[in-house]
Amino acid sequence: MGDAPILNPRETDVVIPILGATGAGKSSFVNRLLESIGHLERAEVGENLTSCTDRLGVYTVELSGGVRVIVLDTPGFDDGIESDMKILKDVVGWLRKVYGRNSASALGGVIYVHDISQDRLSGSSSRTNMHIQMLNKECGLSLDKVTFVTSKWSQGLPDEVLEGREEELIRMYWNKMVRPEGARLRRLRVGAEAPCALEVVKSIVQDVKAERARRAERAAPHTKVFVGLRKKVSTIFSDASTIMHRPSQKAPPATEPDVRVIITTVGVLGVGGETTTVDEGIQKKLEKLEKRLFKRVLELLARV
Ligand SMILES: Nc1nc2c(ncn2[C@@H]2O[C@H](COP(=O)(O)OP(=O)(O)OP(=O)(O)O)[C@@H](O)[C@H]2O)c(=O)[nH]1
Ligand SMILES: [Mg+2]
Structure with a gap:
């Protein structure tokens, strides 16, 4: 967890960790979000093969309606199970430190970034299920709180090729997760008609609000x-x-x-x-x- 900042918790907070393999575009996703709401702060983006983000980054975004979204930028998976677990434990540790026994309700959802331009799947892709299970056990993360975001659609490759990869990805690794009532899948394209990082976050917040309202009613x-x-x-x-x-x-x-x-x-x-x-x-x-x-x-x- 290192020196990740600790916040004063609010009951209405929605925490969204951004997970994914090294270089998938997690920090860039955070930056697109910060940019779209006019924040000047930026997460460090890497050009090297090794993980650029080496510790948990905590970014706070205030949305209309009094909701504070806390986005956690994480180091990339790919050094094996042990290092994956350390990253996830850091996320869980941070949540517990800030929200204590309310960690599960503070965890609004998880965004899993995947680089669609890669023609080979990284080892961590095959461990996605394991990551989600760990977060489910520790923080009650359910599948409907997971959003897979595919990045780097604008890499000069025809859409048919990338769509084929997306289908393969779903078939091989995400088939039991991406369902209408399960995890969501969003493409992070560049362009006016494409859903931007802010839209992805807003749709998670909307789901969290609806779920919290249902719980209050019960x-x-x-x-x-x-x-x-x-x-x-x-x-x-x-x-x-x-x-x-x-x-x-x-x-x-x-x-x-x-x-x-x-x-x-x-x-x-x-x-x-x-x-x-x-x-x-x-x-x-x-x-x-x-x-x-x-x-x-x-x-x-x-x-x-
Ligand atoms: N074309 C394109 N490039 C992207 C996109 N997202 C990220 N990149 C590039 O991919 C590289 C890695 O991006 P990062 O955002 O640092 O990736 P990361 O997942 O945070 O990487 P680590 O912190 O090292 O795990 C950078 O060169 C980015 O400019 C995207 O959607 N499209
Ligand atoms: Mg990063």
Whole structure:
């Protein structure tokens, strides 16, 4: 990971690592993106056979709608499995360092750049599946979050030849991945009608937004139950507290388990605090706590 800059995370961030073999055009893709939105910063582009990018590059792009896209320019694959894994581990390490347990949701997608002008496939092409599996295991990357981008269409070769290569590539390595519901394939051509780097990134961001909205909708019923439960427990808590602190009451003072149940319940619910969503497990736990608390309050009231 080296000295890759660490950012302050935002909930709406969309992180997109750019992966691919050495010289495929990853840094050039980043530069096209930066250029299209008027950023002056540039990633270093190489002319040599060895990898030019030797560490993770972090580039931030603010899109309309308050979304910050963080593009990670990575060193090229091709020195073998071990070096591929080191690159991927650096990406995962950076994500974890910045987003902690929210890394999977921050990872918006992966762009896999492939040089279509090459007449021989590099070793790393055959390991694409393995790369994606690793990211799936570590960060929950699903196939529908992968975009294969073919670069260097403008190398003087007829389109039929390059299209033939593209078909071969899909048949040999990407056949199980490039599907309507799976990974996307985009050609990075030069020309007005061609999709540019910004369009590729925007379409990933659109998918991420839609997925996040769906997730929020699924969590909504939990939120509703949670708010109701919180109100109920809050009332129980204030009633119990009034009774327990009445000077004339005959009831014994609250016992330690009573206090513990109240503190845990109120603490978990964050009475007066922000509404958050809960998953089913927490919800069940809260319902249990509520029942216990209610029982204890009734027992106390019976003694008054
Ligand atoms: N014609 C053409 N050349 C490209 C394109 N993309 C990149 N190049 C050239 O390919 C060479 C390598 O580009 P880079 O962007 O440095 O490739 P990279 O994948 O970042 O390479 P590493 O960092 O070394 O892994 C440079 O000479 C670029 O100018 C493209 O779409 N078309
Ligand atoms: Mg590079």
